[in-house]
Amino acid sequence: MCGIIGYVGKSEAVPILLDGLERLEYRGYDSAGVAVVSPESELRVVKTKGRLSVLREHLEQQDPLRGTIGIGHTRWATHGEPNDTNAHPHIGQDGKIAVVHNGIIENYLEIRELLERKGIIFQSETDTEVIAQLMEYYYRKLGNLMDAVYAVLGRIEGAYAMGILCKDFPGQMIAARKDAPLLIGYGEDGNYIASDVTALLRYTRTVTYMEDGEVAVLTADGVQIFDQDRTAIDKPRHTIEWDVSAAEKGGYAHFMLKEIMEQGEAVRKTISPRVHDGRVVIEELAGMEPYLQGLRKICIVACGSAYHVGMIGKYALERLLRIPVDAYLASEFRYSEPLLGDDTLVIVISQSGETLDSMAALREAKKRGSKVLSIVNVVGSSIARESDITLYTWAGPEIAVATTKAYTTQMALLILLGVYCAECNGKIDAEERKAILDEFDKLPEKIDGVLSDLKIYQEAAARYFNQDSVFFIGRNLDYALGLEGSLKLKEISYIHSESYAAGELKHGTISLIEPGTLVIALATYTPLIEKTRSNIVEVRARGADVIAVATEETAPYVKDQADELMILPKTHPLLQSVLGVLPLQLFAYYVALNRGCDIDKPRNLAKSVTVE
Ligand code: AGP
Numbered sequence: 001m002c003g004i005i006g007y008v009g010k011s012e013a014v015p016i017l018l019d020g021l022e023r024l025e026y027r028g029y030d031s032a033g034v035a036v037v038s039p040e041s042e043l044r045v046v047k048t049k050g051r052l053s054v055l056r057e058h059l060e061q062q063d064p065l066r067g068t069i070g071i072g073h074t075r076w077a078t079h080g081e082p083n084d085t086n087a088h089p090h091i092g093q094d095g096k097i098a099v100v101h102n103g104i105i106e107n108y109l110e111i112r113e114l115l116e117r118k119g120i121i122f123q124s125e126t127d128t129e130v131i132a133q134l135m136e137y138y139y140r141k142l143g144n145l146m147d148a149v150y151a152v153l154g155r156i157e158g159a160y161a162m163g164i165l166c167k168d169f170p171g172q173m174i175a176a177r178k179d180a181p182l183l184i185g186y187g188e189d190g191n192y193i194a195s196d197v198t199a200l201l202r203y204t205r206t207v208t209y210m211e212d213g214e215v216a217v218l219t220a221d222g223v224q225i226f227d228q229d230r231t232a233i234d235k236p237r238h239t240i241e242w243d244v245s246a247a248e249k250g251g252y253a254h255f256m257l258k259e260i261m262e263q264g265e266a267v268r269k270t271i272s273p274r275v276h277d278g279r280v281v282i283e284e285l286a287g288m289e290p291y292l293q294g295l296r297k298i299c300i301v302a303c304g305s306a307y308h309v310g311m312i313g314k315y316a317l318e319r320l321l322r323i324p325v326d327a328y329l330a331s332e333f334r335y336s337e338p339l340l341g342d343d344t345l346v347i348v349i350s351q352s353g354e355t356l357d358s359m360a361a362l363r364e365a366k367k368r369g370s371k372v373l374s375i376v377n378v379v380g381s382s383i384a385r386e387s388d389i390t391l392y393t394w395a396g397p398e399i400a401v402a403t404t405k406a407y408t409t410q411m412a413l414l415i416l417l418g419v420y421c422a423e424c425n426g427k428i429d430a431e432e433r434k435a436i437l438d439e440f441d442k443l444p445e446k447i448d449g450v451l452s453d454l455k456i457y458q459e460a461a462a463r464y465f466n467q468d469s470v471f472f473i474g475r476n477l478d479y480a481l482g483l484e485g486s487l488k489l490k491e492i493s494y495i496h497s498e499s500y501a502a503g504e505l506k507h508g509t510i511s512l513i514e515p516g517t518l519v520i521a522l523a524t525y526t527p528l529i530e531k532t533r534s535n536i537v538e539v540r541a542r543g544a545d546v547i548a549v550a551t552e553e554t555a556p557y558v559k560d561q562a563d564e565l566m567i568l569p570k571t572h573p574l575l576q577s578v579l580g581v582l583p584l585q586l587f588a589y590y591v592a593l594n595r596g597c598d599i600d601k602p603r604n605l606a607k608s609v610t611v612e
Contacts, residue, residue: 002088002102003027003074004182005199006163008173009190009220013070014059020192020199021052021072026248027196028397029074030082030380034059035089035098035165036070043167045098047073047087068190068220069173071163073100077379078394079108080125089165090129092136093120097166099135101128102195103159103180104394106273109283111155131162139166149174149215150230159269161210163193173218177210184208184216184223186237191218197240198248205240254599256400256492260585264447266395266405267412267578271440273394274413278437280420284389291371292424295345298325299370300414301333301361302349303609305403305487309349309375309410311480316415316574320422330357333364340368348374349414351398351406352608353381362386375413377406391417400600401607402492404585407484408447408578415574416440439572443579446569450582454590457583460547460564461590465493467518471509472499472584473539474522475532481522481577485584492602493592502535515543520584521558523550524568524576529557536561549583551576 003024007016017034032055033047044065048054052074059065073088080086089098105111108127111134116122120133131152138148145166159179166172175182175193185192185200185207193216194200197207210216213228214235227233252258274281285292298317300310310327317325328336330348334357340346346365350358353376362372362383374387377395384390393409419436422428464470470489472482479501486499500509502521513519519539523532536546540561548555548562551570559565566583570576592599 002076002195003029003199004071004100004102004161004163004193004195006071006100006173006175006193006218007190008069008171008218009187010068011189013067014065016203017070017072018052018056019202020194021074023198023202024074024195025052026198026399027074027076028399029076031075031077031084031087032073033087033089034065034070034072035091035100036065036067037165037167037170038067039170041167041170043091043095043098043165045089045091047084047089049083049087067170069165069170071098071100071165071173076397078104078392079127081380086124086126088128090124090126090132092132094136094140096168097132097136097139097164099128099132100163101131102161102182103178104269104273105130105156105160106158107156127158131156131160135164145169145174146217146230149176153178153215153228158273161195171219175210175216175218177214178212182210184210184218184225186223190220191223193218196250201240206237207240208235208237254400254589256402256404256589256599259398259400259405260582260589261451262396263405263408263582264444264451266393266409267447268444269394270409270413271416271443274416275437275440278434280416280423280437282391282417282420284391285420289424292421294343295421296323296343298323298345298347299333299338299340299365300325300327300347300349301330301358301365302327303330303355303357305407305484306349306351306358306410308480308484308487309407309414310347311483312411312477312577313347313414313418315477315480317418317421319574320418321425321427328361330355330361334361338364338368340365340370342369342371344370346370346372347414348372348383348387349410350374350383351377351403351410353378353383354608355383356609359383359386375410377409401602401605402488402599408581411578412440412443412575436572436574439575443571443575446571446579447582450568450579454586456564456566457586458590460566461587461594463564464518464545464547465591465594467495469496469498469512469517471513471517471519472497472522473502473505473519473535474525475502475528476525477573477577478502478522478525478532478580481524481580481584482520484581485520485522485588488585488588489591491605492588492599493595493597494603495591502532505535506538510538510542513539513542513544517544518547519544520547520549520587521562522580523548523554523558524580525573526551526553529554533557533561547587549580
C-alpha cells in the first residue's frame with residue numbers, strides 16, 4: 001500500500017525523503033513524489049509514475065529542491081491510474097498546500113463536485129487531491145491553517161494518514177490520522193512522520209503512534225499533538241527494537257502472515273465504500289441496469305486461487321440470480337470455443353491483473369461478443385485496462401506469492417456484485433438484502449476475531465506437519481472452499497493434497513483413506529451438515545484423522561467425529577467462506593513453518609504467471 005515519509009529539521013529534506021521512500025518500496029507502489037518548502041517559502045513538488053529511480057532522474061534534471069522540510073510518498077493506486085498527475089503529493093490550485101495521503105476518502109466524489117461547482121479545477125482523478133483542494137478552500141475562507149485542517153477532517157469520510165505542508169509556514173509540518181497507520185519519529189536533527197517504522201530506523205528508534213482523530217504539528221525543535229477537539233495531549237514515546245527486515249513485515253515473520261492478519265481491514269476497505277444507506281452502490285455499473293436485467297448466463301474465468309473464488313461465486317451468484325453461473329479455468333476456457341454472446345457476462349478475476357491465461361480468456365470472450373467485467377487488485381493492470389468494467393479490490397499490494405487477502409477481498413466483492421445484480425433483477429427482497437449487508441458490515445470484526453487466537457492452528461499444524469498427503473472434503477460452498485485450502489497447503493508446504501466434493505469420495509478416492517490419513521472436513525454449510533457428517537463418519541471408519549472446520553451452528557453435528565475442531569462465528573451463508581478460509585490459510589502457514597519452507601517465495605512459483 002502507499003508509503004508516507006515527512007521530515008522537518010536542520011538537514012536538507014530531499015535526501016532523507018528519498019532514503020525513507022526506498023525503505024518503503026517493499027510495500028509495493030506504482031508512482032512516487034516529494035514536496036519541499038524552501039527557506040524562501042517556495043513550495044515545490046516533483047512526482048513521477050514508476051520506480052524511485054525515475055523520481056531521482058527527474059530531481060537531478062531540475063534545479064535542486066532546497067529546504068529542510070518536506071514530505072514524500074509512494075503510491076499504490078486506488079482511485080486513478082498510475083501516472084505522473086495522479087502521483088502524490090497533491091497541491092491545491094493556489095499552490096499553497098501540499099498533501100500526501102494513505103487510505104480512501106469515501107465521499108471524495110461528492111466533495112469534488114461541490115468544489116467544482118465553486119470553480120475549482122482538478123488536475124487528477126484521485127481522492128487525495130480533494131483533500132488538498134478542500135484544505136486550500138477552507139484556508140482561503142477561514143484564514144487559519146489549523147482551522148482549515150480541522151474543517152477538512154470534519155468533512156471527509158473514510159480512512160486517512162496524511163502529511164501536510166503549507167508554503168506560508170515553512171517551518172511547520174502537519175500530520176493527521178484516522179484508520180490508517182501514521183507515526184511520529186523524534187530524531188537528533190529533526191522530527192519525522194512515516195506510515196511505518198521501516199522508513200525511520202536509520203534516523204531514530206523513538207516514536208509515537210498516532211491514534212484516530214489526532215493531529216500533530218511538527219517543527220525542527222518539537223512536536224505538538226492535539227486530539228479531535230484540538231486539545232493538546234501528551235503521548236507516550238516508544239523505542240523500536242525491530243531490525244529493518246522485521247519492520248518491513250510489520251513485525252510479522254513473513255509477508256504471508258502479515259497479509260493474513262490484514263484481511264479484516266482489506267475487506268472493510270473493499271466493501272464499505274460500496275454500501276450506502278443500506279444499498280449496494282457500484283458506480284462502475286451505473287446505467288447498466290437494462291444490460292444486467294437481460295443477462296441469461298455468467299461465466300467466471302480465472303486461475304488458481306482466483307478460480308476458487310469463481311467456484312464460490314458459482315454457488316453464491318446462482319442462488320442470488322437464479323441464472324446459470326459457471327466457473328472456468330482460464331487455461332481451459334480460452335480453447336474451449338465457449339458459447340458466449342451479449343446475454344452472457346464474463347467475469348475475470350485476477351489479483352495481479354497480468355495472468356496470461358486470464359488475459360487470453362478475456363480477449364476470447366470479447367471476440368465472441370460478451371462484455372467482460374474484471375475484479376482486479378492492481379490498478380491500471382493489463383486485465384483492468386482491457387476489461388469493459390473493472391471493480392478493484394482495495395487489499396493493497398500482496399507481497400507473498402500465496403494469495404490470502406486478495407482472495408478474501410475478491411470473494412467479498414464478487415458476492416457484493418451478486419447482491420447488486422440481484423437487486424437490479426428484483427431477485428432479492430429488502431429483508432434478505434439487509435441480512436446480507438448487515439453481515440457484510442460485521443465481517444471485518446468477525447475476521448479479526450478469528451485471527452485473534454492462533455493457538456489452535458499452531459497446535460494442529462504441529463500435530464500434522466509430517467503428513468504425506470491431506471484430503472479436503474466439503475459440500476456446496478464448503479467444497480469450493482476446500483479447493484483453496486488444498487492449494488494453500490500444497491503451494492507453501494509442498495505436501496500433496498486433494499480437495500473433493502464430500503459426496504464424491506466414495507466413488508473411488510476413498511480407497512486411499514487409511515489409518516492416519518488426515519482429512520480436513522469443511523462443515524460450515526448448514527443445509528447439508530448431516531450429509532457432511534455422514535462423509536466424515538465414512539473416512540473415520542477407515543482410520544482417518546479428521547480436522548473439522550465448523551460454525552457455532554454446525555459444530556454440534558461433527559464435534560464427536562473430529563480430532564481437531566475449529567469453530568467459526570456464524571455469518572450469512574453466502575459470506576461464511578470468507579471466514580471459512582482463515583483456518584485453512586493459518587493451518588497451511590504453520591505447517592509450512594514447521595517444515596522450514598520458504599513461505600513467502602515457495603519453490604517453482606511466481607507471484608504473477610505471465611507465461612502459458
Ligand atoms: C495463489 O495462492 C497462487 N499463487 C496462484 O494460484 C494465483 O492465484 C494464480 O496464479 C492467479 O493469479 P492472479 O490472481 O494474479 O491472476
